[in-house]
Amino acid sequence: MADDVVLRLLTFNALFKGDVRPRLRAIGGVLERSAYDVVCLQEVMARGHARLLGRLAEAYPHRLYTGAALLKGGLVMLSRWPVIRQRFVRYPFTRxxxxxxLMRKGAQVALLDTPGGRLAMVNTHLSANRDDDWSDDNRYSRVARAELGRLGAELARLDPALPVVVTGDLNLPRESPALARFCATTGLRDAMAGDTRPTYRPTPSWPAPPAFDHVLVRPGAGGGLSTECRLVLQDDTVTLNGGRTVYLSDHYGVEADLRLTGNG
Incomplete structure (x- = not known):
């Protein structure tokens, strides 16, 4: 294994409603033309939609999704590199x-065999806070704590020698207390700490939304894992029948260069 290998990651909430198939076709085209090594998607709700992406993005021969008609958690992971093992972890039902x-939210936990060595990749989508209040005493904060607790327990099962990336739509602002405690407990680092830009697309009714989409990293024992992140897919659109133009999603994508050093 080379001592210094860079892998490119994309995380993107693909939006499960409204002109889904045309938007997914456009997303598939973007992925096929891009140099991503791993793609983590959220809100791909139907198995047929995951298959559509697979047909359009043939550069990713390793595809993870779970479920018959509806996908568990709406999660899809596409990889250029082999998947050694994987599992879906369902979050507890919390009032x-x-x-x-109905989305059966949870996390995909996968062990990838990459040119930089083995890497634990976690794709997740936490429950939304419908009060837009992330204080500890809010009713949805209890939900976030339960889901993060379950995710933290899964991370504790991983080999500490493995570098770990947790990514997806966490539905928590970057500065939220729940996210800070989760990172402190698990040893993860927010790769975009201090970045104040939203990852949810601003609207007239919500002109300054938070950053919900995250890349959290933890190097393996004896190895390094550094990251450089960018917002992408901010202005990409698709033209529908009739000439109407829509954005690919109500979220922006986050692209991360993962630099693995000595993790063999």
């Missing part, structure tokens, strides 16, 4: 009751 339960 308040909400339609989101």
């Amino acid at each position: 308040p009751v909400r339609p989101e339960f």
